[in-house]
Amino acid sequence: MRASWWKILTIALLAYTLTAGLLLDVPRLPILNETIRALHFHVTMWFGMIIMLVVAVVYSVKFLRSNDLKHDDLAIEFTNAAILFGVLGIVTGMLWAKFTWGDYWSGDPKQNASAIGLLMYFAYLVLRNSLTDVHQRARIGAVYSIFAFAAFIPLIFVLPRLTDSLHPGNGGNPGFNAYDLDSKLRLVFYPAIIGWTLLGTWISSVRVRLRRAERKIEDKLINQVS
């Protein structure tokens, strides 16, 4: 019970996000209207994705330093969860863009950058699966994961800021701060970030345990034969 307090917190935060995010009063603005609620379900996905990618990179570094497969389990599963969040982020973003910008895909620099970022991490999965030896897979996967992250950061944080973007806060569009005069959105936004990130952590921790259990069973089978 004591170890599962954060799971209860996750459920509470997400229940709060869903109810408050959908029912609470929001600033009424032209064009955006009710779609401003996407803030709690779209923007938070990217926050969650970045946080989990940072965790994955930290564990990749730890793996390279220690050569302990335990760290690799965490690195791959956090990346998997980050990819899931990234895909959801793109899909929710496209839905939102349909209602505000008029098209599912309008070639916005941030949209393009996040699509490229996802390509990077899909390539990471292909790379891992093309290697058969477990240790080599972990080592080379960790190397590519760190390398891709180093390229991902300028891609998503620097380049879109050099050109005009349709996103709020870019290219003369008023940012999130301008919409949020009475800080009412923040009341849901920050808990939503924590809630979604915790959900990602939960998913990864379950999958890590599954992975370790599978390895244990495999090891047992191999040892039985020999």
Place this chain on the structure above:
Amino acid sequence: MHQQIRTLIIKEFTLEWRQKYALNGILLYVVSAVFIVYLSVGAKQGNIAVPTWNALYWIIILFSAVNAVAKSFVQEHQGRQLYYYMIASPEAVIISKILYNSILTLVLALLGYLVFSIILGNPVQDQGLFVLNLLLGAIGFSACLTMVSGIASKASNNATLMAILSFPVIIPILLMAIRVSKNAIDGLDWSVSVDKLITLLAINAIVAVTAYILFPYLWRS
């Protein structure tokens, strides 16, 4: 360290010179790619719009660079790799390969530029900026592709992996280079491009430093 790097670069040049077919192959690759583009767009000299010229040029350079650099770790077989591993530090190996590949990519880019100018016309107004941008782009491409070819050489199914691993990573470099090159073609003042050049340089530095730090781990496996 300097001694090692110098020796390894000389080794790369000698190797390339002795296997001239590889070098000639990649040079021919650039020329035929440009020719295919020329025939496909059906453009006469100077008929092609500037953004299209620019985009086609960089796409050809990208693909030739991927093909040229892809062989940098597979051309020498496992035994010789082991030999280098014993006599040289991994840092020296990656630096020498990046430098050598930068020169190779720059040569390819200049050759592509020459053929492009002859066949499709040369709209570039600011040659100095264009060539400087080529140099920065070549360094960035080579740093990124050398590292990725090192990663891909460890796995089977090399050619596909090389492409899917390198393209997303190389896109920031490519985008910046295309933007600066557009400015150079239009002959805009240098002050317009300075911040973009600095960004390009910074991205190059990030990629090169990451490759430098990570390569020893890759090399050991």
